[in-house]
Amino acid sequence: MRKLVAWWEDPWRRPVVLATITWLYIVWSIVPVLIAIQFSFNSGRSRSTWQGFSFRWWWGDPNSSLLHDESLRTAMVNSLALAGLTMLIATPLGVALALGLARWRGPAARGSNLLMLVPLSTPEIVMGAMLFLVFDNLYTAIPLGRPAMLLGHVTFSVSYVVVIVRGRLLTIGRDLEEAARDLGATPLQAVRTIVLPLLGPAVFASLMIVFATSIDDFVISAFLSADASSETVPIKIYANVRGSPTPALNALATAMLIGTALAIGLAIVALKVFRRGARGSAVEDFARLDI
């Protein structure tokens, strides 16, 4: 007993309690998802009782597997198309906005900067409701469904791109750009030949992060979706979780997880390439993005 007390009071002992809490937390946060993935390989219809391993719900079942169920396939195609297009539109918009805001001075610039930040702090339900009402009442030429969803996703993604790119712009500094200007380059030439290539990895990371956040989004999509033809994977999960679905739903969720994981993995690799030689780690940078 006395030994135990002495151990407990030793200021240099290992932080066993904290380590235990942390590992328990990690198990708690990840294991349920692993079990959900496991059930996508269940051979029976249940998503809560294990009945043996099979690929039935991935491609085996001729009607209701992920590969053969029309509505599950539609959801996947919609999610991928939406995320791909969002990434291709939001990234250039955001990169240009970040470049502009970093150099532009004056009250209009400060106002624009604030306007760029506000969407980051707006709860999704507020943004979803206002976009739904504006497409319903004012921009009636743009139908609810895929077009409205694309515009909505770009709107909440632009600010992420600006935050990522701006961080990189600050670390690059202006020296090289100014050197180019001193050697006779126009501002546009300096941006094109010096700044943009240096921004490369950050732009790539933005593309991937926008893809991942778009494919992950539920609220904005749900508010702007019209009917079954524009359902994305999260909407499909939301609509079916409490019904009597099959493990094909788990397979759908798992497939989406793989897509997101690939995008995030590539983004981390890009940040790693970018900060070769710098202190710390890419994962750590990523944790600090706070978005």
Place this chain on the structure above:
Amino acid sequence: MDARTREGRQSRLWPALAAPGVLWLIALFVVPFYGIMAVAFGRLDPIFGNAIPVWNPLEWDFTSFGDVLERVFTAELGRVFLRTFLYVAAALAICFLIGYPVAYYVARLSGRRRGLLLALLLAPFWINYLMRMLAWVNLLQTDGYVNDVTAALGFGRVSWLDGRSVTVLLGLAYGYVPFLVLPLFAALDRIDRRLLEASRDLGMGPAATFLRVTLPLSRQGMLAAAVITALPMTGDFYTTDLLSGSPRTNMIGNQIEFYLFEGSEKASGAALVLILSAALLIAMAYYLRSIDRSARELR
């Protein structure tokens, strides 16, 4: 080329680069927000009863907005608001109890294990929220794994998914802890280790050091983390929908969704969105300030 003409040419390029993004945000963020007000303060169609937005602020009619606002403080809507804030407060407390020790431990680590743990903390952040709820719906079924455990322990099988506040609270905590852990980690990591060592050298025990040095130094980070977590949680409607589905656990988000889509009372929905935004305005402003501050620190 002298410096002044150069500045002159620069000043045209930068606004031009920013213009498309700014215009986009005006068209799809500022105008829609104004649109909410136009609907909330608009008229009702006398025949069909649907909302007609009024874009001219001089013609705004505040009676239906006043009705909704009154119901927020008196009748059934008041209960929904109160429930939402209680849920958020309780879930946030659970999040801090779990998240603070985790963030603290990882922030004090170094080397390989730190990278591994950080990656593991990031993982749930990028696993779809609905998939994480789906996982719990599967686990909490009457024949699910959780009930296998409670039955083995002799408590019998519990129907967790029948409109229980406990389930919703645990679901919210599970869903939002990752959003809390990362900013807390960043804040705790910034604390200078030498201050902790100094406190220990001057004779304070680990508990006193924590209470009198670490905790006060992390207060600002805790506030930022609480805001980042509470903002989306207050607007949540899917967690309670999936884990309970009963009106007994409805939150504001459920009410907004109901007004906009099922009840086709769009004006009431818009009014409720405005009231919710007003209630969250201070938190949003604080969050904006802290993003702006961290951007300036980088400079």
